[in-house]
Amino acid sequence: MSNVVKPADRYAGLDTRFWADIVHMAEVNKAINLGMGMPDFNAQPQSIMDAMCDVLVDGHYSLHQYTKSSGHPRLVKVLAKLYSHLLNNEVKDDNILITLGAYQAIHCALYGLINHGDEVIIIDPAYDAYATITRAAGGVPVHTALKRTDTYRNENNNDITGADALMPGMYERTVTIGSLGKAFNVTGWRCGWAITGHPGIRHALSLAHVVSVYCCPTPIQEAAARVFEIELDKLQLNHVDCMYWTQLCALMGKKRTLMYDMLTDMGLKPMMPEGSYYMVADCQALIDRLDLTAYYDKRGKTFEFVRWLSARGVQAVPLTVFYSTDNKQLGEGITNELGANKGFYLGR
Structure with a gap:
């Protein structure tokens, strides 16, 4: 043997x-x-550190137990409000899936939607995980490259708003992925999300999520929700300079x-x-x-x-x-x- x-x-x-x-x-x-x-200095806001401390020290017992597989309700609700503003569309709670970082959101999107032999178009230069996860899911990466001058522009024009989803009719045909780690410079917290207006796409991602991690850490999601609420309040009060x-x-x-x-x-x-x-x-x-x-x-x-x-x-x-x-x-x-x-x- x-x-x-x-x-x-x-x-x-x-x-x-x-x-x-x-x-x-x-x-x-x-x-x-x-x-x-990731930064090598304290780039995270003090508010997110305070929120985590409060959750760990004074949090209700339920904040240390399992939460919903689709995401901690408080975090889902504030993200729905924020992305309704960012995407100029009505984002509902059931359009959102909380994941173990943006990486797992990519994993869920590819594993949830790709069948064996399906071709996936990847525009080079691209995050190397796209091709890796595509192959692991049974898909076939098909690469196309931007011209060199366009490559520089594409490589660096990387916003968190989900620009493709802003195009007419695209909210229901896209998955907008975000990350707490990159939003607040806490990459070790491993909290992300996927947003789509199509219920079938959302269901496919949820299935891949459930059979991999089921749900994400509740205390981290609670702390994230609290700091997002703080920033959203500033936005709604038009205190953008303080954000x-x-x-x-x-x-x-x-x-x-x-x-x-x-x-x-x-x-x-x-x-x-x-x-x-x-x-x-x-x-x-x-x-x-x-x-x-x-x-x-x-x-x-x-x-x-x-x-x-x-x-x-x-x-x-x-x-x-x-x-x-x-x-x-x-x-x-x-x-x-x-x-x-x-x-x-x-x-x-």
């Missing part, structure tokens, strides 16, 4: 090691990690400008982000001047440059990982920097 245990066939050929490699590379080189989508996101944009805007200027002074060609803290930079001119022999990587010159950069104390991400094999040449020479959400750029 063999002692070898292999993953199920549906996971054959899937490679999920990239992000672990980036973390390991940064740790070995003691590099400042610009490769992870967390308004103040965060001002802070991140300064960091974005400083990062852009620094990369430009280095001779790189960064693209100014329009709605994300990711900054894409064309590093080809620098790569062409370097001897990267000692940093050989079979995945290409951009990976070699990332290794060279990490050895000098800065960890970036090669943009090629967000392209399919056939389109990787479009990402060569370009790196993804996350400097706008790192505290050290403005000094500590």
Whole structure:
């Protein structure tokens, strides 16, 4: 009898090691990690910390037990009000599913709607999980790539409002996914949501959710609901300048400008982000001047440059990982920097 245990066939050929490699590379080189989508300073609002403390210390016993599979009612209600405003549509409670982060919302959407052999169109550059989860669900990723100039714009124009759902007739044909981690800079809390105007789509996502995690942590959802209520009250009173996101944009805007200027002074060609803290930079001119022999990587010159950069104390991400094999040449020479959400750029 063999002692070898292999993953199920549906996971054959899937490679999920990239992000672990980036973390390991940064740790070995003691590099400042610009490769992870999270801040390295206290960017979360005090209100969400206070809300969590109140729930844990003074919360009703029910807040420490299971909640509804579709989502904690208080959080669902406030999200319905907020997204009714954002999507310019009536979002009802039963249009919302609370998930274990935005990642699980993507998982539920693909597992809930894809049958074996279904083709899924993915526009490169794309979050690498789209293709990975599609294959695991039995689907077939079909990649198409934007032109390089459009790529920069698309990569950085990343808002949380669900812009596609704002188009006429699209609310019932789309799934708008959001994340508490990115909304309030608490990525470790793992709370997200999926919103759709189509009851059949919502039901499909719910089935995938129930058979995976069933429900999400109640205390986190309760704390999230309380802080969303605070921000929604400010919006309804037209106190927009006092909202967390308004103040965060001002802070991140300064960091974005400083990062852009620094990369430009280095001779790189960064693209100014329009709605994300990711900054894409064309590093080809620098790569062409370097001897990267000692940093050989079979995945290409951009990976070699990332290794060279990490050895000098800065960890970036090669943009090629967000392209399919056939389109990787479009990402060569370009790196993804996350400097706008790192505290050290403005000094500590």
